[in-house]
Amino acid sequence: MVERILPARHDAPLHGVAATRRLEARALAAAPSPPLMQAAGAAVERLALALAPHARHIVVLAGPGNNGGDGLEAAARLRRAGRPAVVRLCGDPARLPADAAASLQRAREAGVPFIEPSALPALGAQDLLVDALLGLGGAARPAQGALAEALTLLAAQRAPVLAVDLPSGLDGDTGQAALGALTVRADHTLALLTLKPGLFTGAGRDHAGTVWLDRLGVDGLGLVVAATGPEGPAEAPTAWLRGAAARRSPPTLPALDPRPGDEAPRVPARGAAATIRRHALHKGSFGDVAVVGGARGMLGAAVLAARAAHAAGAGRVWLSPLDPSGARLDPARPELMLRRTTAWTADTLRQATVVAGCGGGGAIAAVLAGLLTHAPRLVLDADALNAVAADAALRDALRARRSRGQASVVTPHPLEAARLLGCDTGTVQADRLAAAARLADALGCSVVLKGSGSIVATPGETPWVNGSGTAALATGGSGDVLAGWIGGRWSAGLALPVPPDLHELTAEAVWTHADAAERAGRPLLRAADLVEVLAGVGAGAHGAANGPDGPDGA
Numbered sequence: 001m002v003e004r005i006l007p008a009r010h011d012a013p014l015h016g017v018a019a020t021r022r023l024e025a026r027a028l029a030a031a032p033s034p035p036l037m038q039a040a041g042a043a044v045e046r047l048a049l050a051l052a053p054h055a056r057h058i059v060v061l062a063g064p065g066n067n068g069g070d071g072l073e074a075a076a077r078l079r080r081a082g083r084p085a086v087v088r089l090c091g092d093p094a095r096l097p098a099d100a101a102a103s104l105q106r107a108r109e110a111g112v113p114f115i116e117p118s119a120l121p122a123l124g125a126q127d128l129l130v131d132a133l134l135g136l137g138g139a140a141r142p143a144q145g146a147l148a149e150a151l152t153l154l155a156a157q158r159a160p161v162l163a164v165d166l167p168s169g170l171d172g173d174t175g176q177a178a179l180g181a182l183t184v185r186a187d188h189t190l191a192l193l194t195l196k197p198g199l200f201t202g203a204g205r206d207h208a209g210t211v212w213l214d215r216l217g218v219d220g221l222g223l224v225v226a227a228t229g230p231e232g233p234a235e236a237p238t239a240w241l242r243g244a245a246a247r248r249s250p251p252t253l254p255a256l257d258p259r260p261g262d263e264a265p266r267v268p269a270r271g272a273a274a275t276i277r278r279h280a281l282h283k284g285s286f287g288d289v290a291v292v293g294g295a296r297g298m299l300g301a302a303v304l305a306a307r308a309a310h311a312a313g314a315g316r317v318w319l320s321p322l323d324p325s326g327a328r329l330d331p332a333r334p335e336l337m338l339r340r341t342t343a344w345t346a347d348t349l350r351q352a353t354v355v356a357g358c359g360g361g362g363a364i365a366a367v368l369a370g371l372l373t374h375a376p377r378l379v380l381d382a383d384a385l386n387a388v389a390a391d392a393a394l395r396d397a398l399r400a401r402r403s404r405g406q407a408s409v410v411t412p413h414p415l416e417a418a419r420l421l422g423c424d425t426g427t428v429q430a431d432r433l434a435a436a437a438r439l440a441d442a443l444g445c446s447v448v449l450k451g452s453g454s455i456v457a458t459p460g461e462t463p464w465v466n467g468s469g470t471a472a473l474a475t476g477g478s479g480d481v482l483a484g485w486i487g488g489r490w491s492a493g494l495a496l497p498v499p500p501d502l503h504e505l506t507a508e509a510v511w512t513h514a515d516a517a518e519r520a521g522r523p524l525l526r527a528a529d530l531v532e533v534l535a536g537v538g539a540g541a542h543g544a545a546n547g548p549d550g551p552d553g554a
C-alpha cells in the first residue's frame with residue numbers, strides 16, 4: 001500500500017541505510033510473495049499511473065544496481081498494462097545483481113523499448129521521468145559515464161520526476177547531496193521498505209519533493225509481515241519523523257504486539273477537554289518564564305522570545321534586557337513585565353523557566369554562570385551558546401546541571417552547533433543527526449539542531465526529525481521565537497497532570513513552531529507575525545484540565 005508521508009500527519013519511524021539493509025535481508029529470507037523487487041516495481045507502477053495518468057511518455061532511467069531493478073520491474077509492468085514506458089539502462093546488463101537481471105528479463109519479455117540518450121523523447125508536463133538510477137548504494141562515489149550522462153539529462157528535463165526509494169545521489173542517512181549538482185531533484189519520492197532519515201533533513205526536503213512510502217510487507221517496527229504474522233526481531237528506528245499533533249508515543253521495543261500497518265501503538269489522544277482551561281486555574285498555575293537577553297541594539301530578539309513564551313501559555317513572563325538603557329515597556333504586549341536580573345528575587349530564579357541568550361551579545365556571559373547554577377529549567381540560545389562554546393568552565397557548568405536534576409535545552413543553528421562541537425558548519429550539516437547526538441551527549445541536555453528538518457536529540461532517547469516547517473522561517477528572529485516558545489511550553493506544561501518529558505516537550509514545541517509557518521501559508525513570515533500565529537495554538541495548549549493549581553501567583 002502506498003501512503004503519502006509529507007505533510008507529516010503522524011509520527012513515523014525512520015530507518016537508516018544499515019538498518020534498512022538488515023530489514024531487506026530478513027524480508028528476502030522470509031521469501032515474501034510477491035518477491036520484494038516485484039512488489040517494489042508494482043508500487044512504482046501504481047504511483048506513476050496516479051501521478052501521470054495521461055502521460056504520452058514514461059521514461060525510466062535505470063541504474064546498475066537493485067534500484068535499477070525496481071525501475072525495470074515497473075517498466076515491465078507498465079508496458080504489460082499498455083502504457084508508454086521506455087527504459088534508458090545505465091549499467092552493464094551482464095553485471096546486474098540477480099534480482100535486477102531477472103527484472104531486466106521480464107522487461108525484455110514485455111517488449112519494453114531500450115533507448116539511447118539521443119532517442120530520448122521531448123517530455124512535457126504530462127509525462128513522467130522515473131529516477132531508478134541509484135538508491136541505498138548510491139552516495140559513495142562521483143558519477144561518471146552513462147550514469148553521469150543520465151543524471152545530467154534528468155536535471156535538464158521539464159517533466160516531473162518520480163524518484164525510486166531515494167533521489168539518486170542523496171545520502172539516505174544524512175540528507176547530503178552526495179553527487180553535488182548531479183543529485184536528483186525529484187517532485188516525488190517513493191520510499192521502499194522504510195523511510196530514510198535523509199529524506200527529511202539537510203538537503204533532503206529539497207531533493208525528495210513529496211514523499212510516499214510502500215513498506216513492501218514490512219511493518220513500521222521492522223517486522224516482516226509474512227503469511228503467518230510478524231516475524232523476526234524488531235528493527236529499532238534510527239530516528240522518528242515528528243508528525244502532527246494527534247500524538248503517539250514512540251514504542252518501547254520490542255515488547256509490543258504490533259498489527260500490520262500500525263507502526264506505533266497509539267496512546268489516547270489528549271481529549272478536547274484537556275485543552276480547556278479549568279475554571280479554578282489562575283496565572284500561577286502556568287508557571288513563570290524569565291527571558292534574559294537583548295544587549296544594546298538587540299532588544300528585539302529578547303522581546304520576540306518573551307512574546308513567544310507568553311503566547312505559549314506561560315502564566316507570567318519577565319523580560320530582563322541586558323542593555324541598561326533598554327526599554328521599560330513592550331507597548332504591543334504590555335502584559336510582559338520588564339525587570340532587570342539584578343531585581344530578581346531568589347524565588348524568581350527558583351521557580352522560573354529561564355530563556356537566555358536571545359540577542360545577548362557579549363553581555364550574556366556575565367550572568368550565565370549564575371543561571372547555570374540556579375535555574376531549574378534553562379533554554380539556551382544564540383549568544384548564550386557562543387559564550388558556552390568559548391568558555392570551558394561554562395561548558396562544565398552546563399554539563400553538571402543534569403546530575404543535579406536541572407534540565408536544559410540548547411537550540412543551536414548549524415554555526416552555533418559547530419562552535420560548540422569545535423568543528424565547522426560543513427561537518428555539522430554533513431550528518432545532522434550525528435552532530436545533534438554528539439552535542440546532546442557532550443552537554444548532557446536536549447539539543448535542537450535548527451534548519452530544514454530540525455533534529456531534536458536527548459541523551460538516551462531516539463532522536464526526532466521534525467516534519468513540519470518551510471523556508472518561510474528563514475528570517476531573522478524566528479529562532480528567538482522558538483527559544484521563547486520552548487520555554488513557554490515547558491512552563492505551561494508543568495500544570496499538566498503528567499508533564500511531558502523534556503525530549504517529548506521539546507519535539508512538540510519544535511513541531512508547533514515550524515507548523516505555524518505552514519499554516520500561515522506565506523512565503524515569508526516575519527518573526528513578530530509568527531508569534532501571533534503561534535498565539536492561536538498556545539491559547540488552547542495548557543492541557544491543565546486536571547492539573548494542580550500550582551503556587552498562588554499574586
Ligand SMILES: NC(=O)C1=CN([C@@H]2O[C@H](COP(=O)(O)OP(=O)(O)OC[C@H]3O[C@@H](n4cnc5c(N)ncnc54)[C@H](O)[C@@H]3O)[C@@H](O)[C@H]2O)[C@@H](O)CC1
Nearest residue numbers: 036037040065066067134135136137138141142143165192
Ligand atoms: N534486492 C531487492 O530485492 C530489493 C532492492 N531494493 C532496491 O535496491 C536498492 C539498493 O540496491 P543496491 O544495493 O544495488 O544499490 P543501488 O541500486 O543504489 O546501486 C548500487 C550500484 O550502483 C553502483 N554505483 C553506486 N554509485 C555509483 C556511482 N557514483 N557511479 C557508478 N556506479 C555507482 C554500485 O557500484 C552498485 O553497482 C534500494 O534503494 C531499492 O531501490 C528495494 O526495492 C527492496 C527490494
Ligand SMILES: Nc1ncnc2c1ncn2[C@@H]1O[C@H](COP(=O)(O)OP(=O)(O)O)[C@@H](O)[C@H]1O
Nearest residue numbers: 413450451469470471473474476477478479480
Ligand atoms: N529552510 C528552512 N526550513 C525550515 N525551517 C527553517 C528553515 N530555515 C530556518 N528555519 C527555522 O527558523 C528558525 C531560525 O532560527 P535562527 O537561525 O536561530 O534564526 P534567528 O537567530 O535569526 O532567530 C529555526 O527554528 C529554524 O529551524
Ligand SMILES: [K+]
Nearest residue numbers: 131134166168
Ligand atoms: K533513485
